[in-house]
Amino acid sequence: MKDLIITSRQLKKEIYIFSACFVAAFLTNIVSIILFKTPWYEVFTQIGYVIFIALFLYLLVILVRVIAYMIRKLIKQITHGN
């Protein structure tokens, strides 16, 4: 079994992606407070939902990246095969 090495560059990339997802989730919470006229303290009290949505978005991004990777690999195989 090979050792799995995560470089600091890769880690930084994942942190940036997750941060973007968190910001998107946080802004969603802000928008919903404005739309439904609920109290502003929900910025803090609904942090659980924000984290959950951030994780959901992050997983969605991972899924997209995995699909993109698989497509790229398939194209490579096809072009090398030719």
Added chain:
Amino acid sequence: MSKKKSKQVDTSLRQFIKDLGYVSGGAALLATTPWLQSFTPDKAKEMKKEKARIGFIGTGSRGTYNIHAVLSLQHAEIVALCDIYPPNLKEASGLCPNAKTYTDYRKMLESADIDGVIISTPLYLHAPMTLDALDAGKHVYCEKAMALTMEECKAVYDAYRKTDKVLYFCVQRMFDKKYIKGMQMIHSGLIGEIVGERCHWFRNHDWRRPVPSPELERQINWRLYRDYSAGLMTELASHQLEVCCWAMQMVPESVIGTGDIVYWKDGREVYDSVNLVYHYSNGVKINYESLISNKFNGMEDQILGNKGTMNLATGIYYLEDEAGGKKSGIEQLIGQIGNKLYASVPAAGPSWRPETKEKYIPHTILEGEFHVNDGLSMIGALKDGSDEILSAFCQACITGEKGKNIVEEAYLATMLCHLGNQAMAEQKKITFPEEYKIPYMKFS
């Protein structure tokens, strides 16, 4: 009914009015409950230390309940008792040893030592006894409903219009704090525009009382026979129909309904199951149901508004924008996205989404503890306004002041009951007859 200690009831009307939030002038309170204007603190002062001399006609279960209430009043004394059934009279006499006893109520009415009478007899006797008592110059308090027939109701109303004597009927919800407060909230627009009314009364009881010998069957179980009773409508629905009209500030113009004897097939003549729809001129309906062979749903008086629901019987109201509980903004957003996703599923269309009843946040009409009538007692519930209305009547016997709107409310409630019975009997829509309309009633 076994002997009990006198109820320790604080029926101080002064305190009652204060508890309702009466402030000087009381315009807000009296707008919803004009009958309370006779019992403001200023009016209470007029009574000084006088006592109303009260005679009881009918000392059965409800009569005894009323005796206990009057015994606890500072401003009343029981001076006479009348009943044709010796065991009831004997028991009542034990509670009021100084009261003179009679078996003929007409003889009792001849006494000059009585200011007012409280009539707690079977329904078919309400009108004749009330009219005789008014003729004899007595103030009268009569148990609900007003009378056995529409003709008798009109006769009582007409007599009331002519007399200077006080006349009360036991429409006790008019003196029940949670109903009064609830109505103030409704009339102030808390639940928005009234769009429907739903009342029901469910019990699981045959309504029968023990009968010592067969010839007393119709006398004791009078509620079961049409010569003496109008059944579930006058015994139960009358209260709830009055509440509905009070909320709407209107009277329904027609009714349809159906009644049956479904379970208690024991020789009774009145229905044990009734379903009716009363229709107001603006399209709002009262859906009324009563069944006495299942008590799952209890008793409720629901006033449905476009912004909320007031359940007066339980003393709780709910607001439409709190359906599903008080959700946060993000929960509501997720909910909306979820609903859109469901709606987009092509199979089976919108019916695929289940519309089960949502949970609402309950709000109480009154602060602190309050009594709720579970509707199971055949005699009467605790703290349901009965003590207050009796106290009010006894005060009125002293001041001579007629109660505002009480007779009118009792009249319209009883009339609606009889119209409901007529609709069930004739199996057709019955419109409120012109000859029985009174100026107090508003139909549009």
